[in-house]
Amino acid sequence: MRFLAPLLSAASLLWLGLSAGYAQTKPSTTWNNKQCAVVLTYDDAIDVDLDNAIPALDSMRFRGTFYLIGSSPVVAKRLPEWRRAAQRGHELGNHALMHPCDGSLPGRGFVTPDNDLSKYTVSRAVSEVRANNVLLNAIDGKTARTFAYPCGDLQIGGVKFYDQLKNDFVGARGVTGGLQTAAxxxxxxxxxxxxxxxxxxxxxDLVKKAQQSHTLLVFLFHGVGGGHGLNVDLKAHRQLLRYLKAHEKDIWVAPMVEVAEKIKTVQAGPAAGKVKG
Known part of the structure; x- marks a missing residue:
């Protein structure tokens, strides 16, 4: 028995090691039985969305979320293309009618007086967001969608204007970086x-971290191959999509509205407080 004990101990350690490894990589029921969720979002309704981003996503059969500014000339000029994108499963999200940002904050010299959120009333901000929803519904015929805060600004005079819009959207995307479980x-x-x-x-590398931690990862893109001061190179964007495609059995890639609906279901469940994404 004195020779058997070390063998049993070694076997136990091996089993524990394998179990720990499995726990790190096993699929999560939260994210459609996959390791994590990845959402690809694109802001501002610019030409490269239609010229570069959507064709790249379509080539991989991925669906993204495009946050449209209602007043963008690219919405008016290329409306049929946006409608076709929505028909292929891309989400047309709401990025407000005029994209107002708080001009009173540091580094906001680009904010014009007409679009200065700090000069808005809450009712004006809410009305413009709802007007943009009417426009988006006219394009895609859908009522469920998500919102993205222009410049990530949440408040007007200390008041969170989105509080009046909670029933208008499934969720709202901010700009703070982080990986989170559904709970x-x-x-x-x-x-x-x-x-x-x-x-x-x-x-x-961000995707790999989400896989390891079984969390939600949301990418916030502007320019893809140009078209905006905030930009990602076409090659880098393509590399990301290829990795996601190669690992799609482990990664749930879906528009923000679908992921937010899933999270809402999880959080409303009886064991919501115990959920580990």
């Missing part, structure tokens, strides 16, 4: 990583 997500201010100049390897 940790605040659907009124969903974390996201703003992308500007990162390499493909850096983007993929």
């Amino acid at each position: 940790e997500v605040d659907l009124t201010n969903i974390d996201s990583y703003m992308i500007n100049g990162q390499t493909g390897e850096q983007l993929i």
Whole structure:
């Protein structure tokens, strides 16, 4: 028996090691039985959304979320293309009618007097967001969608204007970087990583961290291959999509509205407090 005991001990340690490894990689029931969820979002309704981003997503059969500014000339000029994108499953999210930002904050010299959120009333902000919903519904015929805060600004005079819009949307995306389990997500201010100049390897590394932690990862893109001061290189964007495609059995890639609806269901469940994304 004195020779058997070390063998049993070694076997026990091996079993524990394998179990720990499995626990790190097993699929999560929260994210459609996959390890994590990844949402690809694109802001501001610019030409490169239609010229670069959507064709890249379509080539991989991925669906993203495009946050449209209602007053953007690219919405008016290319409305049939936005409608076709929605028909292929991309979400047309709400990024407000005029994209107002708080001009009183540091580094906001780009904010014009007409679009200064600090000069808005809450009722004006809410009305413009709802007007943009009417426009988006006319394009895609849908009523369920998500909102993205222009410039990540949540308040007007200390008041959270989105509080009046909670019933208009499934959720709202913010600009604070972070990986969260479904139980940790605040659907009124969903974390996201703003992308500007990162390499493909850096983007993929974020995905790997989400896989390991079984969390939600939201990418916030503006320009893809140009078209905006905040930009990601086409090659880096392509590398990310290829990694997601190669690992799609482990990664749930879906529009923000679908992921937010899933999170809402999880958080409303009887064991919501115990959920580990």
